[in-house]
Amino acid sequence: MSDRNYWQRMKRRTMSRRSLLRASARAGVGAAGLALVGCGGDDDDDGQQAAAQTQQQAEQQQQAAEQQAMQQEQQEQTQQEQEEQAAVAQAQQQQQAQAASDALRGGTWRISDAFAPQWGFDPLVTPSGGDHYQSIPIFYDRLLNYDEQGAALPMLAEAWEIPDDVTYVFSLRPGLTYHDGTAVDAASIQTNMDRIVNIEEESVEATPNQRAVTLGQTMANSEAIDGVTWRYVANEVFAPTLSLFYGKPPGIAPISPDSFDTAVTHPVGAGPFSFDNYIEGQELTASRFPDYWNAENIYFDNYSFEILPDSNTQWLAFLGGDHDVVRVPGSLAADADQMADIEDDGFVVLGDVSSVFVQTWFNVNPSGPEELTIWRDPRMRHAINLATDRHAINDAAFNGTSAVSRAPIGVTTPLLPKDVDWYDDSPNPAEAVKLIDAAGYTGQVTGDMMTYSIDPLYLGTRPMHAQLAEVGMDFNLVEGTIAGIVDRLFAAEDYAIAVLSWESPFDPDQILRPSMNGLREWFYSGGREQYDELLASGSDYEVGLEEASRLQDLTARTTDFEERVKRYAEFFEVYVEGAYTVPIIHYPLNYGFSPGVRHTGDINTLFRGCDGVGGTADMLAGVYKVDT
Structure with a gap:
């Protein structure tokens, strides 16, 4: 209804x-x-x-x-x-x-986006949320799917049971196959799980999918019970476990075991389309998988993903009939009159506030250049928060159509009460100036401020950059590719701060856990060993972060909803006091559909608001075109 x-x-x-x-x-x-x-x-x-x-x-x-x-x-x-x-x-x-x-079967589903595949097509070794929202789901199904409220739905598994607090039993659909004809059975799921557990032994260049890492770290054991029944047992009560099987990226997106070594360049999964070709930076193509379990609801024979970095170029190509679906440019989506005119011409525009939000990361590498170690001083991190006017950014970049951050997690999660704002002390630029002066860095705040060169991310970062300049922070704004920026982030050698997107799905732990792990590993030239040494020495930064980690683990072991809300409040208090990251704003996501696009159910199911946008891959089941 x-x-x-x-x-x-x-x-x-x-x-x-x-x-x-x-x-x-x-x-x-x-x-x-x-x-x-x-x-x-x-x-x-x-x-x-x-x-x-x-x-x-x-x-x-x-x-x-x-x-x-x-x-x-x-x-x-x-x-x-x-x-x-x-x-x-x-x-x-x-x-x-x-x-x-009326539905036309055959033809090609044509999309365009700037999110080119960053680390290839292996769901275990790509950390990019863009990959997991765009290209990965074309080739790989998850064990579970989700509805608009974030509740689990069947996918490769047609049913599941949770007989106790740590045991999860999945019943696979009978007769499933990978694109190479290999059976998707419980044994192959176990083989995939074994690979996850041994990910550190894999020879990969990218940082592994952190939710897969979490799935492996929290596992006591797993096994194939019979041909279609697979059991996962956690090593302790871990409330977010089920969501790891359907989030994006998922903890496990089964790959044909014969294709582990080649999945980065040639994906072989059990998704709706099988891989045809990828011309780097230009186009990804695929063909309908006839043995897909939901093949009757896949109306297109082919799939084409054209990569166009400029959002305005995408939009003009879409209006010219080159594509069936495209992201609406952020500046255009905020113009209600133009959107109304577009819809009058038969186009459909769907959108909402995304659960993807933007937050600031600080280079706290103790072994980095002296001018960058200023971010280990909490006063400098708090100054960023106080100098940032989130509502002004929303108005300037998105015409007030988005949502400002109120906690170090997404505002769309039900675990964050709607009347709570952990950043209500900002904006206060005068106090930011006082903190910078008290820290002894007046006139010394320089370096690169990094962000992705994609709309809508840079739209929100540019006004923030201007706000920071008003309190004397003389950053050089650098807009680059996702892979290039993330590589610099992990190296932690030559930038000051980074303003990056971070999806916040159904359970906040899915974002907080990799964030906390990253804060203890990414910014240290000596890796985790250097972090542990500083922690043992009583360093304020590391001691505070470890306390936040302890509270996060305590929350994850709590299954009662109301109790988890209280636990998260305790975590937020420590995390916000330390200002380990500073969240800024969610951005709106809007998609335009060509006049001939229809859906077998409600057209609004093409937009998955609970997890941002489900990605153009999740739009495929049930979508078709008619003659117009």
Whole structure:
């Protein structure tokens, strides 16, 4: 049922006095009967008693009338809701029937984006969220999928059980195969899990998918019980476990075991399309996998992903009919009048606040250049927060259509109360200047401020760069490719701060855990060993970070929802005090669809708001085109 019908129902459930009077009139009680009745002289006890009795009777009549009116109103509401539900069901049936008759099968699903594959096509060794939202799901299915509220749905596994707090049993769909014809059975899932556990022995250039690392680190054991049943046992209670099987990136996206060594360049999974070709930086092509478990809902024979770095070029090509779906440029999406004109021409524009947000990382490498070690001083990190006006960035970059950060996790997670803002002390540029001066770095804040050269990320970073300049931070803004910027981030040698996107999916632990691991490993020339040495020496930065990590682990071992909310509040207090990263803003994501695009169900399912945008890969099941 549509949101409009939902809000209409909610409105009807609030009974106004006027509606109560109308209902009471239908019940035979007039307005006078609803009023309190009482009269008589002060000296007339009998009159007072009679008046009291009359008033009591009137009140009883009023209560009876109100009860009758409410019952009648509720009956009418229930009847109307049932009629609406029946109408919606009928409309959906008609729409699906129409889809079956009008849908064009064959042809090519054509998309365009700037998110070129960064580390290849092996889901275990690519850390890029862009890869896992765009190209990876074309070739690989997960064990589980998710709905718009973030609840688990079947995918390769048709069912799952959680018999106790640490055991997860998955039942695979029978007859599944990889693109090379190899069976997707429990044994192959176990082989994939063995590879995850031994990832450190893999010869890979990229940083491994951190959720896969988490899945391996929190596992006690796993095994194939029979051909279609696979069991995973955690080494302790770990509340986010199930979400690791359906998040993006997922902890496990099964690869054909015969293709482990070549998956980076030639993916062989069990997804809806099989790999054809990739021309680096230009185009990725694929063909429909006929043995896909949901093949009847894949209407296209081919898939084409054209890589166009400039969002305006993408948009013009889309309007010219070159593509079926494209991201709407951030500046254009904020223009309601232009979007209305586009929709009048038959295009469909869907969008919402993404769960992807932007946050600031600091180069805290103790062995780095002296001018960059200033970020180990918490006053300098807090100065960044105080100098940043998040609402002004939202207005300047996105016309106020996005959401500002309120915690070191995404604002879309239900584990963050809606009335809580851990950064309500900003903006305060005057206080930022005082902190810089107290730290002794006035006039000395320089270096590279890195971000990705993609819309909408740079749209939000540019006004932030200007705000920091106003308090004397003379950064050189560098906009580069995802792979290039991330390589510099991990090296921690030649930049000051980095403003990067970070997706915040269903459970905050999925972002916090790799963040905490990274803060203890990425920024140290000596790796984790150097971090441990500084921790043992009592260094304030490392001691505070370790306490935050302890609170995070405590939260992950808590399964009660309300208790987890409280635990996260304790974690936030320590993390925000340390200002280990400074979140800035979520950005809006909007997609445009060509006039001929339809869906077998609700067109809005093409947008997965709970996890940002599900990525153009998740738009494939059920989407088709008609002649226009």
